[in-house]
Amino acid sequence: MTDMAYSKMTGKDFIASIILIVFSITIIVMSYTMPRLERRGIDPLSAPGVVPGMIGVVLLCLALILFVRSIRKGGYRIFQKKTHSTEEHRHQGALTRVSLTLLVSLIYAIGFLGHLNYSIGTGIFIFSFICLFEIRPGQPLKDQKRTFVFALIQAIIASLLITLVFQQLFLIDLP
Amino acid sequence: MFEGLNYFWESLLGFMNVRTIFDVFWSTQLGIIVGMLPGLTATMGVALMTTLTFHMAPDNAILILICMYIGAIYGGGRSAILLNIPGTPANAATAMDGYPLAMKGEAGRAIGISTTGSFLGSIIGMIMLAFFTPLLGNFALNFQSFEFFWLAVFGIVISGNLTAPKDPVKGWISGFLGLFIALIGMEGIHGFVRFSFGNTNLSGGINLIPAMVGAFGFAEILSMMKFQHVNVVKSKIERVIPRLRDIFKFRKTIIRSGLIGTLIGAIPGVGEDIAAWVSYDFAKRGSKKPDEFGKGSVEGLIASETGNNAAVAGAVIPVLSLGIPGSAPAAVLLAAMFIHGVRPGPLIMIESPDFVYKVVAMVFLATCAMFVLGLSMVKYVVKILQVPRTKLMPIIFTLCVIGSFAIQSRIFDVRVMIFFGILGFVMLEMEYPVAPMILGLILGNMLDTNFRRALVISEGEILPFISRPICIVLISFIVLTLVSKTQWFTTVTARVTEKITSYFKEDS
Numbered sequence: 001m002t003d004m005a006y007s008k009m010t011g012k013d014f015i016a017s018i019i020l021i022v023f024s025i026t027i028i029v030m031s032y033t034m035p036r037l038e039r040r041g042i043d044p045l046s047a048p049g050v051v052p053g054m055i056g057v058v059l060l061c062l063a064l065i066l067f068v069r070s071i072r073k074g075g076y077r078i079f080q081k082k083t084h085s086t087e088e089h090r091h092q093g094a095l096t097r098v099s100l101t102l103l104v105s106l107i108y109a110i111g112f113l114g115h116l117n118y119s120i121g122t123g124i125f126i127f128s129f130i131c132l133f134e135i136r137p138g139q140p141l142k143d144q145k146r147t148f149v150f151a152l153i154q155a156i157i158a159s160l161l162i163t164l165v166f167q168q169l170f171l172i173d174l175p
Numbered sequence: 176m177f178e179g180l181n182y183f184w185e186s187l188l189g190f191m192n193v194r195t196i197f198d199v200f201w202s203t204q205l206g207i208i209v210g211m212l213p214g215l216t217a218t219m220g221v222a223l224m225t226t227l228t229f230h231m232a233p234d235n236a237i238l239i240l241i242c243m244y245i246g247a248i249y250g251g252g253r254s255a256i257l258l259n260i261p262g263t264p265a266n267a268a269t270a271m272d273g274y275p276l277a278m279k280g281e282a283g284r285a286i287g288i289s290t291t292g293s294f295l296g297s298i299i300g301m302i303m304l305a306f307f308t309p310l311l312g313n314f315a316l317n318f319q320s321f322e323f324f325w326l327a328v329f330g331i332v333i334s335g336n337l338t339a340p341k342d343p344v345k346g347w348i349s350g351f352l353g354l355f356i357a358l359i360g361m362e363g364i365h366g367f368v369r370f371s372f373g374n375t376n377l378s379g380g381i382n383l384i385p386a387m388v389g390a391f392g393f394a395e396i397l398s399m400m401k402f403q404h405v406n407v408v409k410s411k412i413e414r415v416i417p418r419l420r421d422i423f424k425f426r427k428t429i430i431r432s433g434l435i436g437t438l439i440g441a442i443p444g445v446g447e448d449i450a451a452w453v454s455y456d457f458a459k460r461g462s463k464k465p466d467e468f469g470k471g472s473v474e475g476l477i478a479s480e481t482g483n484n485a486a487v488a489g490a491v492i493p494v495l496s497l498g499i500p501g502s503a504p505a506a507v508l509l510a511a512m513f514i515h516g517v518r519p520g521p522l523i524m525i526e527s528p529d530f531v532y533k534v535v536a537m538v539f540l541a542t543c544a545m546f547v548l549g550l551s552m553v554k555y556v557v558k559i560l561q562v563p564r565t566k567l568m569p570i571i572f573t574l575c576v577i578g579s580f581a582i583q584s585r586i587f588d589v590r591v592m593i594f595f596g597i598l599g600f601v602m603l604e605m606e607y608p609v610a611p612m613i614l615g616l617i618l619g620n621m622l623d624t625n626f627r628r629a630l631v632i633s634e635g636e637i638l639p640f641i642s643r644p645i646c647i648v649l650i651s652f653i654v655l656t657l658v659s660k661t662q663w664f665t666t667v668t669a670r671v672t673e674k675i676t677s678y679f680k681e682d683s
Contacts, residue, residue: 009605009606012605013605016605020348027355030370034367034369035367037365037367040365042365043631045627045630045631045635046365046627046630046631047627048362048365048369050626050627050630051358051622051623051626052355052358052369052370054626055351055354055355055358056355058351059348059351059352059355062344062347062348062351063348065344066344066345066348069344094401094402097400097401098397098400098401098600100400101396101397101400101568102597104569105393105572105593106593108572108573109576109589109590109592109593110589110590110593113576113580113586113589114586122573125569125572125573126569126570126573129565129568129572130565130566130569133400133565134563134565154566158569158570158573159573162570162573162574162577166227166577166581170226170227170230171230172226172227172229172577172581173581173584174577174581175577175580175586175589
């Protein structure tokens with residue numbers, strides 16, 4: 001692992017450890033304030049908050065180890081560090097692709113499902129996913145007709161086939 | 176022993192009908208394709224198949240799942256050899272020597288060797304499954320709440336340790352996070368709803384299958400889409416049938432890798448990928464030509480493929496005998512068994528001993544199908560690898576959606592899948608292993624109910640937790656696992672080893 005990647009991971013560990021510390025303290029507080037059901041004549045040793053509290057304490061200890069270790073390695077400098085421009089460019093590209101994947105997937109799973117006919121929603125999703133990643137922004141759309149046509153054909157065939165196979169052959173409920 | 180053999184033959188004969196054989200072949204072939212395609216893992220395949228086989232008879236459904244599991248772990252080797260991209264994490268070690276062999280123009284030979292290695296590994300695993308499941312099951316009958324509590328802790332600790340070798344702390348965080356997530360919803364002793372914030376869906380708890388489809392399916396899609404290009408296969412495939420001398424020459428490596436693979440597979444939540452790496456490492460250490468490893472060594476390829484397929488049967492051993500999965504796909508298998516009314520665990524050898532041998536027969540059938548399919552139709556099947564991922568990923572995502580929705584018909588489960596997908600992706604990016612979290616999700620309930628029940632039984636006494644013989648053994652294992660990566664432990668063991676070696680040298 002290179003020095004840069006190493007320090008970047010240390011910085012990420014620093015942020016993760018803070019989130020985990022806050023998270024585990026929340027678990028401990030919520031477990032402590034959880035009813036002990038004494039009025040129902042229940043043994044306090046079997047109270048519902050015992051195990052979550054214990055897990056919260058273990059998580060807190062592990063998060064503190066991570067925190068101390070990242071501090072020692074200078075993880076707190078994450079906000080000051082500047083990355084190399086080529087690496088930053090590559091990282092930006094990956095981030096854009098992941099964000100786009102996430103966006104279309106979320107629109108499909110939360111926006112379409114249950115609100116739109118399953119086959120139509122799935123068809124639109126597959127078509128837009130393929131177009132989004134296969135169309136080259138620099139070139140005129142006229143020259144990319146093939147991509148659109150093939151994406152459309154794949155979207156129609158795939159959505160109909162999935163609906164047919166799952167609903168008719170395997171008797172599965174579709175959203 | 177003979178009773179077991181009898182059960183095995185009876186089960187095997189019971190499966191000998193056209194419909195079942197057809198099911199075995201199509202599901203194994205589908206498994207090989209799923210394993211081959213980067214972005215589709217064995218876990219995802221088994222989870223999706225659980226949904227598809229929901230309405231089938233339990234025996235048929237579980238048979239199909241096992242075929243999918245074995246097929247997928249084997250199939251991942253194809254893309255590792257041809258693309259240098261492991262189809263499933265279990266095949267990462269395969270790429271080390273498989274791809275260099277393909278680059279030398281020996282792709283067919285590499286596929287043939289990996290098929291035979293996988294077949295033999297699976298057979299060794301199957302024999303150990305038949306032998307050790309009853310033994311472990313009978314031993315586990317001595318377990319009470321105290322032991323089950325420590326067993327759950329041990330599972331998390333060792334899984335975290337082995338799946339995050341660089342930084343076990345991250346593995347343990349992942350495991351304990353999983354344990355916490357398992358506690359969301361109604362608890363098993365008093366019916367009190369925890370951490371649901373008034374949400375009725377959350378009060379029912381987090382279902383394992385949507386969580387796993389998200390963590391191993393959607394997270395994988397996001398990871399795959401991160402990269403701009405993936406090279407398409409262009410390797411020529413000639414003779415696939417392996418040469419007997421290739422296999423016979425490395426018989427010791429095969430047996431050793433098979434045994435190691437099964438053993439690692441049987442450790443809770445560790446899985447096939449670690450089994451393959453450990454087998455590979457041992458083969459390298461024991462090899463006469465360790466320099467060839469990583470440059471197209473047949474021995475290295477055979478070791479990793481034997482190890483990962485042996486781990487499949489190994490991972491089923493704790494599923495049947497303890498109700499704890501040995502790997503992520505085995506966790507789905509465990510959930511599927513519960514869905515179909517089978518209750519694996521220590522009582523299985525008393526309630527339904529025939530089921531254990533039925534599973535052994537299923538593994539045998541799947542292994543034979545894998546061998547036949549692995550050596551035939553290779554040229555045509557690998558063409559699937561040429562499908563660009565921009566066309567494949569949206570279809571995989573729709574399958575993720577169906578896989579998480581179908582069992583309970585709830586949109587909430589689709590959201591759970593998405594949440595775990597994002598969480599899994601972030602965890603992968605930050606070098607946290609996902610497998611301990613999923614194991615935690617399974618063991619959470621066991622840890623919770625057994626700890627509280629044990630406290631009530633002992634009237635608040637902590638002593639039984641640390642004084643019962645099996646508890647002492649488990650605690651020792653936990654402590655050993657916790658300290659095994661510390662500098663202090665490494666220095667002490669090195670000094671002790673040095674002293675022992677010098678003592679024997681002086682003696683001789």
